[in-house]
Amino acid sequence: MSLDPLQALQAANRAPPRPADADRTLLIAGATGPLGSEIVRRLSGTHRFARTRVLAAEPMRDGLRGVESVRVPAGAPLRDWPPAAADVAVVAFDPPRLRNGRERALWAPDPSQLGELAAWLRRCGVRTLAVVQPHDQGRLPEALKHGLADAGEHALAALDFECVLLLRSARRPAGAPRLGALHRLAAWMLSVARFMVPATERPVRAARVAELLDVALALAPPGVHVAAPEVVWAAAQGDAHAVAARWLLGRAGGDPVPARDAWKAV
Numbered sequence: 680m681s682l683d684p685l686q687a688l689q690a691a692n693r694a695p696p697r698p699a700d701a702d703r704t705l706l707i708a709g710a711t712g713p714l715g716s717e718i719v720r721r722l723s724g725t726h727r728f729a730r731t732r733v734l735a736a737e738p739m740r741d742g743l744r745g746v747e748s749v750r751v752p753a754g755a756p757l758r759d760w761p762p763a764a765a766d767v768a769v770v771a772f773d774p775p776r777l778r779n780g781r782e783r784a785l786w787a788p789d790p791s792q793l794g795e796l797a798a799w800l801r802r803c804g805v806r807t808l809a810v811v812q813p814h815d816q817g818r819l820p821e822a823l824k825h826g827l828a829d830a831g832e833h834a835l836a837a838l839d840f841e842c843v844l845l846l847r848s849a850r851r852p853a854g855a856p857r858l859g860a861l862h863r864l865a866a867w868m869l870s871v872a873r874f875m876v877p878a879t880e881r882p883v884r885a886a887r888v889a890e891l892l893d894v895a896l897a898l899a900p901p902g903v904h905v906a907a908p909e910v911v912w913a914a915a916q917g918d919a920h921a922v923a924a925r926w927l928l929g930r931a932g933g934d935p936v937p938a939r940d941a942w943k944a945v
Contacts, residue, residue: 705731706749706765706805708796711782712773713885714811714848719746721889722769727897732765737784753786757795767896768805770796772813773885794834801838807899808835809844809892836903843903844895848911849882883915890914894923 710719710733723731723746731746736753749763772790775782788796793810800808835843891906891914898920904927914922 702729703766704729704764706763706768706800706803707731707733707771708768708786708800709771709773709788710734711775711785711787712771713776714773714813714888715771715785715787716782717885717889718769718771718811718892719743721886721893722896725893728767732763734763734786735784736786739781739784748785751786757792757799760799762799762803765800765803765805767807768800768803768809769892770800770808770810772811797835797838797840801840806841807844807896808840808842809846809896810835811846811848811888811892813848841901842899844892844899844906845904846888846892846895846906846911847908848888849908883912887911887915887919890919891923894920895927898923898927900927 705722705728707715707719707722709715719731719733722728723743726745732749733746735748735750738750739748741747751760751763770788770793772788775785775787790812797808835845888911891911894914895904895906906926910922910926
């Protein structure tokens with residue numbers, strides 16, 4: 680069967696199908712540190728959003744194609760910030776790397792600002808909100824791994840978002856401050872405890888967290904969905920799409936799995 684050259688030219692010039700969210704704007708708060716940088720790289724590189732905006736505290740020159748900075752008055756209360764139009768927002772808590780001059784210009788949120796930040800994002804028109812909330816490995820109480828942990832997270836559920844995603848990813852312990860000889864000896868003796876942390880409670884690479892976030896934004900149905908550390912860890916070990924589908928949509932061919940129990944299906 681011969682191929683009509685005219686049909687081949689028409690097919691080549693035909694615009695590819697666009698994703699459902701290709702006309703939407705993504706806003707990222709906390710595009711700093713290894714995690715924030717990986718989220719920007721991953722989500723802006725998928726071309727699923729018409730534009731990607733990052734919050735900045737200082738003037739900066741936009742370097743990535745399709746990514747623009749939005750300067751906010753960092754010293755002013757969040758309730759006084761002017762709105763920045765967006766449809767989907769991601770909040771990542773990762774301190775900037777001081778050796779990176781670009782990251783010093785970006786705005787990095789503090790976990791205590793989550794409630795106020797979410798309210799501001801809602802005023803910006805955001806309907807889908809994803810929060811990557813790191814915690815010290817092995818220290819998050821079992822009851823809080825699969826539900827809302829503090830007043831800031833409870834405030835998210837009270838706001839009129841269509842979809843809220845909370846990803847709990849363990850972080851490595853911070854460097855110990857300078858201590859005296861006896862304190863250093865005690866810290867050394869207690870350091871054996873770090874080997875008692877289960878594998879599912881240990882940090883995973885930022886690239887795998889960003890991958891799970893990307894898939895979750897595409898799959899998540901309306902509602903509040905919490906990914907316990909076990910879900911994030913499982914996604915880092917294998918197929919992030921399959922893990923996210925079990926977490927957000929339930930077992931294939933079975934009853935849906937509630938968000939608080941999704942880690943058991945992994």
